[in-house]
Amino acid sequence: MKPWDRFFKEKMTLLLSEKRSVVDIGGGLRISNKKGNRYDKEREWMLPLLTGIKYVILDTVPDYKPDIVGDIQALPLEDNSQEAIVCLAVLESVPDPFKACEEMYRVLEVGGYCFVYLPFLYYYHAEKNYYKDYWRFSKDALPVLFKNFSNMEIMAIRGALGTLVRLSPLGRFKFIENCAYFLDRITGKLTSNQVSGYYIFLKK
Numbered sequence: 001m002k003p004w005d006r007f008f009k010e011k012m013t014l015l016l017s018e019k020r021s022v023v024d025i026g027g028g029l030r031i032s033n034k035k036g037n038r039y040d041k042e043r044e045w046m047l048p049l050l051t052g053i054k055y056v057i058l059d060t061v062p063d064y065k066p067d068i069v070g071d072i073q074a075l076p077l078e079d080n081s082q083e084a085i086v087c088l089a090v091l092e093s094v095p096d097p098f099k100a101c102e103e104m105y106r107v108l109e110v111g112g113y114c115f116v117y118l119p120f121l122y123y124y125h126a127e128k129n130y131y132k133d134y135w136r137f138s139k140d141a142l143p144v145l146f147k148n149f150s151n152m153e154i155m156a157i158r159g160a161l162g163t164l165v166r167l168s169p170l171g172r173f174k175f176i177e178n179c180a181y182f183l184d185r186i187t188g189k190l191t192s193n194q195v196s197g198y199y200i201f202l203k204k
Contacts, residue, residue: 002181003190004199007155009045011201012086015113016049019083025072025104027057027064028088028117035065037130061130072100077107084108088117093131097145105148108204114149118142119197121163139193142200151203159184160192 001009012029015022027036031043031050036057058075059066070076072087073096085104091097104114118137126133137145139154146152158166162180170176184190 004155004157007153007199007201011115011153011199012046013049015084015086015115016046016053019113020052021054021082022056022084022086023068023077023082023107024055024057025059025085025087026090027059027066028090029086032057035067037064063130072103074099075103075107079106080109082107082109083112085112085114086116087114089119089125091116091145092119092133092135092137093126095134097135097137101145102148105204110204112204114202114204116146116200116202117157117197118200120195121167122196123167137198139198142198146200146202149202149204153201155199155201156190156195157198158196159189160194161187161189163194163196166196 024036027038029043029046030036030038030040031046032055033039036059056067058068058070058072060069060071062069068076071094072090073094085108087104091100094100108114120136120138122136124133139156142152142154159181161184162177165171165177165180184192
């Protein structure tokens with residue numbers, strides 16, 4: 001298992017084991033085939049962890065049947081009211097990611113968890129009539145965006161060669177991605193600053 005996949009699994013297991021409710025902003029977990037705009041069978045390992053958990057999806061449009069229609073820049077939730085938030089591939093798609101981060105912090109209870117994915121060197125991925133693609137975030141941006149949180153753990157996704165492959169048409173082939181990962185490992189490029197993006201695990 002690649003280190004970023006291990007990080008995702010470990011932190012999501014922790015979040016879903018310790019908290020009894022979670023708001024999935026944008027539906028990025030892709031674990032519901034009844035609501036949200038995508039479903040990913042590889043995420044089915046999380047389904048048993050959702051037993052007894054209040055899992056809700058918040059999205060900006062009603063098209064994909066979210067539980068809550070709302071804007072991350074002005075969350076329709078009370079202060080200190082949420083145990084956990086998941087926000088995957090959302091902050092690059094809002095005009096004001098700083099306000100969005102302030103809003104997630106505001107609605108989280110003290111001790112609440114927030115799991116975020118942000119892209120850095122990644123292809124343009126707006127979706128017409130749904131969301132735009134405004135921003136990319138280097139590792140230097142993360143302490144600024146999440147300055148209010150009491151704890152932050154960061155995991156880079158892909159090394160320099162893996163990122164280059166991902167940006168190219170070759171990124172569609174798993175074998176080539178795995179070869180790039182192997183080369184990143186043996187050349188020390190997994191610690192490069194040229195990465196696809198970041199997983200961030202936060203605590204209020």
